[in-house]
Amino acid sequence: MAPKLRQIQRTGEQAHKEALTYFHLDTFHDRMRTAAAAEWGVAARSLSLAGQGAQLLHVRHLITAGLLWVVLTAVGELLVVADLYPTVGSHEAQDFDDIFRFLLLLGVPVMTFVFAVLIYAGLQFRIRTAVPTEDGPAMRGQGWFPRAWLAVTGGLAIFVMIYPGLTGLAELQQGDKGASGWGDQEAEVTIKATAFKWQWLFEYPDGTQVSVAAGKELVLPNETSIKFEVNAADVVHSLWIPAFRMKIDAMPGRTTYMTVKPNKLGEFASDQAYRVQCTELCGLDHATMMFPVRVVEPQEFESWLASLNEGGN
Amino acid sequence: MHALKSVAGAAGLGMIGFYLGLGFVAVLRAMLGYPDAWGGEINIVGGYVFGLVGWLMGIGMWGIWIREWFGLKTYQRRAPGWQRYFTFNTDHKVIGIQYLVTFIVVFLLAGLLALGMRLELASSGMQFISHSQYNGAMGLHGILMIAVAVAAVIGGAGNYAVPLMIGADDMAFPRLNALTFWLIPPVAVALLATPFLGGIETGWTAYPPLSTTTNSSQILFDLAIITFGLTSILGGLNFIITIIFMRAPGMTWGRLPIFVWSMFVTSWLAIFFTQGFAVALLMILLDRVAGMAFFSAEAGGDPLLYQHVFWFYSHPAVYIMVLPGFGLALEVISHFSRKPLFAYRYAVGAFLGILGLSGVVWAHHMFTSGMPNYLHGPFLVATELISIPTGLIFLSALGTIWMGKLWLQTPMLFAMAVIFNFACGGVTGIFLADVPTDIHLHDTYFVVAHFHYTIVGGEIFALFAGIYYWFPKMTGRMYNETLAKLHFWWMFIGFNLTFFTMHLPGVKGMNRRVADFPESLDNLNMLVSISGWLLGLSFLVFMYNMINAWIRGPVAEANPWRARTLEWQTTSPPPHENFPEQPVIKGHPYDYGVPGSVHGVFPNSGLAGAPSGSAGGGGQ
Numbered sequence: 001m002a003p004k005l006r007q008i009q010r011t012g013e014q015a016h017k018e019a020l021t022y023f024h025l026d027t028f029h030d031r032m033r034t035a036a037a038a039e040w041g042v043a044a045r046s047l048s049l050a051g052q053g054a055q056l057l058h059v060r061h062l063i064t065a066g067l068l069w070v071v072l073t074a075v076g077e078l079l080v081v082a083d084l085y086p087t088v089g090s091h092e093a094q095d096f097d098d099i100f101r102f103l104l105l106l107g108v109p110v111m112t113f114v115f116a117v118l119i120y121a122g123l124q125f126r127i128r129t130a131v132p133t134e135d136g137p138a139m140r141g142q143g144w145f146p147r148a149w150l151a152v153t154g155g156l157a158i159f160v161m162i163y164p165g166l167t168g169l170a171e172l173q174q175g176d177k178g179a180s181g182w183g184d185q186e187a188e189v190t191i192k193a194t195a196f197k198w199q200w201l202f203e204y205p206d207g208t209q210v211s212v213a214a215g216k217e218l219v220l221p222n223e224t225s226i227k228f229e230v231n232a233a234d235v236v237h238s239l240w241i242p243a244f245r246m247k248i249d250a251m252p253g254r255t256t257y258m259t260v261k262p263n264k265l266g267e268f269a270s271d272q273a274y275r276v277q278c279t280e281l282c283g284l285d286h287a288t289m290m291f292p293v294r295v296v297e298p299q300e301f302e303s304w305l306a307s308l309n310e311g312g313n
Numbered sequence: 314m315h316a317l318k319s320v321a322g323a324a325g326l327g328m329i330g331f332y333l334g335l336g337f338v339a340v341l342r343a344m345l346g347y348p349d350a351w352g353g354e355i356n357i358v359g360g361y362v363f364g365l366v367g368w369l370m371g372i373g374m375w376g377i378w379i380r381e382w383f384g385l386k387t388y389q390r391r392a393p394g395w396q397r398y399f400t401f402n403t404d405h406k407v408i409g410i411q412y413l414v415t416f417i418v419v420f421l422l423a424g425l426l427a428l429g430m431r432l433e434l435a436s437s438g439m440q441f442i443s444h445s446q447y448n449g450a451m452g453l454h455g456i457l458m459i460a461v462a463v464a465a466v467i468g469g470a471g472n473y474a475v476p477l478m479i480g481a482d483d484m485a486f487p488r489l490n491a492l493t494f495w496l497i498p499p500v501a502v503a504l505l506a507t508p509f510l511g512g513i514e515t516g517w518t519a520y521p522p523l524s525t526t527t528n529s530s531q532i533l534f535d536l537a538i539i540t541f542g543l544t545s546i547l548g549g550l551n552f553i554i555t556i557i558f559m560r561a562p563g564m565t566w567g568r569l570p571i572f573v574w575s576m577f578v579t580s581w582l583a584i585f586f587t588q589g590f591a592v593a594l595l596m597i598l599l600d601r602v603a604g605m606a607f608f609s610a611e612a613g614g615d616p617l618l619y620q621h622v623f624w625f626y627s628h629p630a631v632y633i634m635v636l637p638g639f640g641l642a643l644e645v646i647s648h649f650s651r652k653p654l655f656a657y658r659y660a661v662g663a664f665l666g667i668l669g670l671s672g673v674v675w676a677h678h679m680f681t682s683g684m685p686n687y688l689h690g691p692f693l694v695a696t697e698l699i700s701i702p703t704g705l706i707f708l709s710a711l712g713t714i715w716m717g718k719l720w721l722q723t724p725m726l727f728a729m730a731v732i733f734n735f736a737c738g739g740v741t742g743i744f745l746a747d748v749p750t751d752i753h754l755h756d757t758y759f760v761v762a763h764f765h766y767t768i769v770g771g772e773i774f775a776l777f778a779g780i781y782y783w784f785p786k787m788t789g790r791m792y793n794e795t796l797a798k799l800h801f802w803w804m805f806i807g808f809n810l811t812f813f814t815m816h817l818p819g820v821k822g823m824n825r826r827v828a829d830f831p832e833s834l835d836n837l838n839m840l841v842s843i844s845g846w847l848l849g850l851s852f853l854v855f856m857y858n859m860i861n862a863w864i865r866g867p868v869a870e871a872n873p874w875r876a877r878t879l880e881w882q883t884t885s886p887p888p889h890e891n892f893p894e895q896p897v898i899k900g901h902p903y904d905y906g907v908p909g910s911v912h913g914v915f916p917n918s919g920l921a922g923a924p925s926g927s928a929g930g931g932g933q
Contacts, residue, residue, distance in 0.1 A: 108740075114707060141656030141657075145712070157701050179685070181683070245752065246752060253614075
């Protein structure tokens with residue numbers, strides 16, 4: 001192995017010389033520019049894009065790439081109208097979907113801008129020789145362009161930070177700033193949720209409890225604000241109902257809450273978005289730590305609750 | 314066999330140390346009157362610490378380093394050819410290749426785990442493995458890939474290229490450098506041993522109280538990651554000192570290659586934040602073996618505390634992963650576009666801006682954790698702000714490509730893919746930074762897709778750009794370009810199919826880290842699984858190409874890419890001392906298209922003025 005390695009190692013002057021040959025690629029363009037600079041006394045660098053032909057070419061590239069951007073954006077924006085979401089089961093879910101679509105609307109052109117430049121450049125500016133024979137123009141990006149870029153990207157970032165970021169947050173966090181949870185702290189129905197490995201226990205205001213042992217489903221009244229007060233008995237869990245798009249962790253030693261207002265009847269049996277799902281890894285059976293949810297009309301909710309109490313709970 | 318002697322000897326000493334440690338703790342426990350002297354997790358801790366010391370002494374630290382402390386003559390084990398990769402070698406080029414090869418092996422192993430997971434997730438219900446095995450595989454996949462992401466580019470490409478690119482003959486602390494690599498095998502052994510103690514049940518995040526009550530594999534996990542953190546910190550320190558003090562004459566900060574800049578900034582991130590992870594896991598360890606109850610609510614502790622300390626490292630960690638990836642991509646893009654790096658100063662500013670902001674965004678991982686409501690606003694703001702410096706990386710990349718003379722060789726394709734993928738990963742990041750959307754998306758497959766886009770799409774693609782870019786330099790041989798392009802397109806398409814699709818089950822209601830899911834998501838998951846396997850198979854092409862080229866590829870030129878930076882101005886592979894003489898830096902590394910410009914010269918070799926005609930400038 002060793003002599004072979006030495007053989008390919010080709011140390012010494014010969015390789016050094018070869019290396020230095022390419023230290024700077026002396027190109028046709030370079031020679032042109034140097035000659036031009038000598039003849040007209042123009043700074044070589046300013047020649048890179050200064051010629052009127054080059055300028056026109058540049059503009060043509062910008063327009064074509066811009067068209068590609070428009071086309072890609074048009075295709076990408078189909079994501080905004082696509083149905084990507086689980087059932088809208090609550091007012092909060094409607095808000096989420098609207099904000100998600102808005103961010104897609106803004107995000108897609110940003111993404112397609114990058115795609116358009118990469119694709120266009122890859123197709124138009126590629127060299128077709130085996131090795132490069134000339135250098136590109138020495139554009140350094142020191143002028144107004146980086147500043148404009150900074151202004152546009154900074155503006156966009158600050159825009160989404162304020163809307164829908166901070167404005168949406170303000171709507172989600174009404175009331176006590178020191179509390180831990182989402183939505184109103186006052187609600188028409190308060191349900192205590194306790195997470196344990198690997199199931200849930202829910203307690204209604206009248207003391208009725210549902211779990212895998214009793215009731216076997218979480219029944220909620222439609223168009224009623226419902227506050228979950230969430231606790232954990234052992235490790236960290238998280239309470240998530242996909243149809244409501246709301247989630248809050250169940251943390252041992254503290255009570256968190258989330259308030260939702262369902263706006264659509266539905267049940268787990270026919271729609272799996274209606275489920276309480278643990279979303280914080282909690283050990284062995286984390287994946288199956290789910291509990292069926294059924295949203296019913298308020299009157300039906302009352303009668304269901306009453307029937308459960310009669311059942312000996 | 315030098316290699317076998319070196320590694321087997323060290324492993325033997327490590328084993329002896331391990332049992333000594335176990336026994337030592339057992340004796341202590343017996344003396345102190347504990348009922349079960351052998352049964353505690355503290356025994357594993359003792360065994361690991363003694364075993365680690367035994368391993369390091371055996372691999373060469375004793376001979377090359379520790380003997381010095383006792384006034385004894387040091388010696389270095391000599392091994393010829395490839396066998397030197399199995400010794401405590403202080404040459405940064407050897408260490409770089411050690412890192413790269415090791416972490417490619419780890420990458421492929423962890424990738425196999427992912428393929429196993431995707432097999433199980435191809436449809437709902439449990440088909441092949443149990444929940445327990447799934448959780449173990451998922452945790453191991455996570456932590457192994459985190460290790461790859463943290464160390465492969467920094468340890469591999471960084472170690473190999475940084476001293477060459479700044480015109481130094483080695484790193485500032487060569488022995489420390491070798492130490493950082495040789496701490497890795499015990500980490501790998503400990504992590505790979507976790508399935509024998511029940512498997513990692515907590516994912517790589519190890520949230521308590523689950524991690525303080527789960528099986529004993531957690532102990533191995535904690536010890537391994539604390540050690541791994543140590544290598545990160547020592548490596549970072551070494552890079553900082555090297556880059557500050559060992560630059561060639563004339564290599565001002567404004568002439569530093571952009572990859573070196575990214576490594577410099579990343580190193581600061583590593584030494585600022587890595588101890589956060591180590592401390593968090595040390596606290597878990599102490600909760601378990603010493604009954605500290607830092608995170609036990611009923612004993613007055615707080616589980617949320619862990620999440621703050623943990624993410625205080627683990628968010629900056631994603632920049633530790635992705636900044637060198639950006640640096641590498643920009644480096645390759647400039648050389649293969651044959652244009653100066655566009656807005657070089659802004660790119661450097663972007664790195665520094667990310668360094669500054671990355672320390673104040675951690676709690677965006679905890680928006681649904683139940684932390685007090687007043688914390689969400691500030692972390693939302695800081696997180697959105699970080700997209701501004703990140704946008705400057707795009708400015709630099711796209712500006713460089715525009716009107717360039719693009720030489721679409723494999724390194725360039727991978728570098729362009731970094732920019733492509735990160736555009737998607739960056740935009741989906743906005744959805745997670747804005748609290749109103751994050752509440753639903755948090756801990757779903759949307760997040761899984763997002764971070765694979767940023768880390769795999771951003772960093773691992775850059776890693777492959779780096780591997781193909783420096784392969785001729787490292788091995789002195791050229792890989793097969795056709796196969797390499799095949800690998801690129803296969804991997805690129807497989808990756809985008811897999812992870813773009815993966816956003817959808819997330820939005821639709823599939824949470825992450827689950828062995829099973831509702832059957833309404835069957836179709837999407839089948840699609841993700843098939844694409845995932847497609848992605849996985851692409852690495853067969855890569856492996857074949859690399860191994861084949863390394864053994865019998867054509868001899869590579871010193872500078873096959875006609876690049877200007879210093880590492881290409883020496884032989885392939887470079888001699889031990891890197892350059893025939895100290896290079897002197899005369900200009901910017903990326904001044905393509907600038908007549909008469911030169912990056913560096915070798916003043917005394919007599920050849921310095923030789924490059925064709927006006928392009929030389931050696932005599933200036």
